[in-house]
Amino acid sequence: MAMIQAHxxxxxxxxxxxxxxxxxxxxxxxxxxESFGLVxxxxxxxxxxxxxxxxxxxxxxxxxxxGGVALQHTLPKSHFRHVQMVFQDPYGSLHPRHTxxxxxxxxxxxxxxDDRDERIxxxxxxxxxxxxxxxxxxxxxxxxxxxxxxxxxxxxLQPRVLLLDEPTSALDVSVQAEILNLLADLRRREKLTYxxxxxxxxxxxxxxxxxxxxxxxxxxxxLDSQALSQNLATHAYTRMLVQxxxxxxxxxxxxxxx
Amino acid sequence: xxxxxLNVEGLNVHFVNGHRHTHAVRDVSFTLGxEKLAIVxxxxxxxxxxxxxLLKLxxxxxxxxxKAMRFDGIDxxxxxxxxxxxxxxxxxxxxxxxxxxxxxxxxxxxxQIAEAFLAHHKASRREARERVLEMLAKVHIRDPQxxxxxxxxxxxxxxxxxxxxxxxxxxxPEVIIADEPTSALDVSVRQQVLGxxxxxxxxxxxxxxxxxxxxxxxxxxxxxxxVMYAGRVVESLAACDLHHAEHPYTxxxxxxxxxxxxxxxxxxxxxRDPLWLTC
Numbered sequence: 001m002a003m004i005q006a007h008x009x010x011x012x013x014x015x016x017x018x019x020x021x022x023x024x025x026x027x028x029x030x031x032x033x034e035s036f037g038l039v040x041x042x043x044x045x046x047x048x049x050x051x052x053x054x055x056x057x058x059x060x061x062x063x064x065x066x067g068g069v070a071l072q073h074t075l076p077k078s079h080f081r082h083v084q085m086v087f088q089d090p091y092g093s094l095h096p097r098h099t100x101x102x103x104x105x106x107x108x109x110x111x112x113x114d115d116r117d118e119r120i121x122x123x124x125x126x127x128x129x130x131x132x133x134x135x136x137x138x139x140x141x142x143x144x145x146x147x148x149x150x151x152x153x154x155x156x157l158q159p160r161v162l163l164l165d166e167p168t169s170a171l172d173v174s175v176q177a178e179i180l181n182l183l184a185d186l187r188r189r190e191k192l193t194y195x196x197x198x199x200x201x202x203x204x205x206x207x208x209x210x211x212x213x214x215x216x217x218x219x220x221x222x223l224d225s226q227a228l229s230q231n232l233a234t235h236a237y238t239r240m241l242v243q244x245x246x247x248x249x250x251x252x253x254x255x256x257x258x
Numbered sequence: 259x260x261x262x263x264l265n266v267e268g269l270n271v272h273f274v275n276g277h278r279h280t281h282a283v284r285d286v287s288f289t290l291g292x293e294k295l296a297i298v299x300x301x302x303x304x305x306x307x308x309x310x311x312l313l314k315l316x317x318x319x320x321x322x323x324x325k326a327m328r329f330d331g332i333d334x335x336x337x338x339x340x341x342x343x344x345x346x347x348x349x350x351x352x353x354x355x356x357x358x359x360x361x362x363x364x365x366x367x368x369x370q371i372a373e374a375f376l377a378h379h380k381a382s383r384r385e386a387r388e389r390v391l392e393m394l395a396k397v398h399i400r401d402p403q404x405x406x407x408x409x410x411x412x413x414x415x416x417x418x419x420x421x422x423x424x425x426x427x428x429x430x431p432e433v434i435i436a437d438e439p440t441s442a443l444d445v446s447v448r449q450q451v452l453g454x455x456x457x458x459x460x461x462x463x464x465x466x467x468x469x470x471x472x473x474x475x476x477x478x479x480x481x482x483x484x485v486m487y488a489g490r491v492v493e494s495l496a497a498c499d500l501h502h503a504e505h506p507y508t509x510x511x512x513x514x515x516x517x518x519x520x521x522x523x524x525x526x527x528x529x530r531d532p533l534w535l536t537c
Contacts, residue, residue: 041444041445041446042415042444143301172300172301172471173471173473173514173515174300174510174514174527174528175300176516177515177516177527178527180516180525181524181525181527184523184524199444200516201445202517202518205516205518205521206517207516225521229518229521240446241445241446244445244446244448244449245445245518246518
C-alpha cells in the first residue's frame, strides 16, 4: 500500500500578473517502508512538496494522502503523530534557549502523551546519545549531535513517515556518514517511510530506493537509484546532474584508481 | 624559484580569549606557485584560519607566529598595516563562501565591483564602469549592463558568487584565496563558477588557494592538496594521488563519502586516533 501519495499536486503563490506557479502536476507514490528521494537544484520545488505534506501550505490543489487517508487543507493534530519533519540546518532548527530535554518534551506535551521522562531517555539512546546530553543547550552540542537531537524530536511521537529536508548538507563528510547510518538503522528498526530531499546524488543513491528528479516545479523523471547510479537516466536534465556529480567523484573513472 | 609566490613555514595561530586559549593552527608549512592548492579538512580543522592568516584578517585576540610567511619579498608577518592594505585586495584577494552575506545589500552590485577597482587604481568613474562591465562578461554573466544595476537580493546564488569573483579579480591579484566558494551552490551552478575561476587563474597566471571540505571536488579541480586535522597538516600530496593517500584520516574521509558507483550497506565511520593530534 502506498504510504505517501501525491496526485497532480499544484501550488501557486500570488494572483493575477504576479501569479507564480511553483508546483506543476506533481505525482508520486511512496510505498510503506520505502525510502524515496527528491533531487533537483534550488528553486525546483522539492522542499515545497515536503512542506505541503507537512501542512505548511494550505492553498495547494490536487490530492495528497498519507497512509491511505486523504489530507485536508487544514491538518488535524493527529496528522503530526504520523508525519514528522527533520530540517536542513541543525543550527537553526533547535531553540537556542531550550535544553535538549525541553525540546524533546514539547511534542509530548502538545499531544498529551504520558511517561515523558522515560520516553525522552529511550529516544536519546535510540539516536546514539545518552542521559549526559539531556540538560545541555544546543550551543553545547556539535553539528552532528544537534542533528541527532532534531531526529530524536521527530521520532519521539513514533511517526510512520519522516520528511527529511537535506538532513546532512550542513554537516562534515565524517559526520554525514554517521547520520546516514543512523537514518538507515532507524528505518530498518522502526519500519519508517522516508521522503528525503537532497541535491547530493551520492547521498540519495545511498539512502533511497527510488528517486524523482525535479526541475522547475515538475517531476521530469522517476527511477530506481540503482538505475541512476548505472547511468541509465534518460532525461537530459538528470543526465546532466549525474554527469556533474561524476566529474567530482571517484567511481573508478580514473585510470589512477585502484 | 621565481615561480613561488607564497612561502609559509611553521605557521602557528593562537586565539586568546580571557583565560581560554585555543591553538587553532599548528606548524603549518607550504609554498604556493602558479597552481591550484587545496586545503581540506572538517569544520574546526583550521583551514579557513590559515587562509585568513595570510591576509592578517584575524581579530585582535589572535596571536600569529611563524618562522616565515613571505609573499614576493614582503614579510607578511612583520608588515605594517599600511603595507598590508596594499597587499589585501590588490595582490592577494579573498573570495568568501556566501554571496548573500558578503555583498552589501544596499549597493548595486556593479558599483560594489567598481568600488573595489577604484580603491586600488586611479581611474575615472566611467573607466571603472567599463572595466566592471568587461569583468562581468569575463565571469560569463550574459547581460552585464542589466546586472550592473541589480541589487544583491535580485541575483541568484550562482550569479552572486560570480559577482564576488569578478570583484576579487578585477584588481588582477597574484594570489586568490577562495574560502569554500561553491559550498552554497547547486551542482550545476557550481561547475560554472569553478570553470570561471579556473579560466581566470590560467589567463592571469594566478595562484589559487582553495579552502574546501569537499574531497571529491578538490581531487579533480586542484593540483595539490593539504589535508588538515585539528590545526595540523597531516598529509600533503598531489591531487591525482589522493587515492593513494596514506594517512588514516584522509583515507577515513574518503571512505566515508557516499558514492553513486559504489553502494554500501553502511558507510564506514571515521575512527579518530588521538595520535593524530601529536604526530
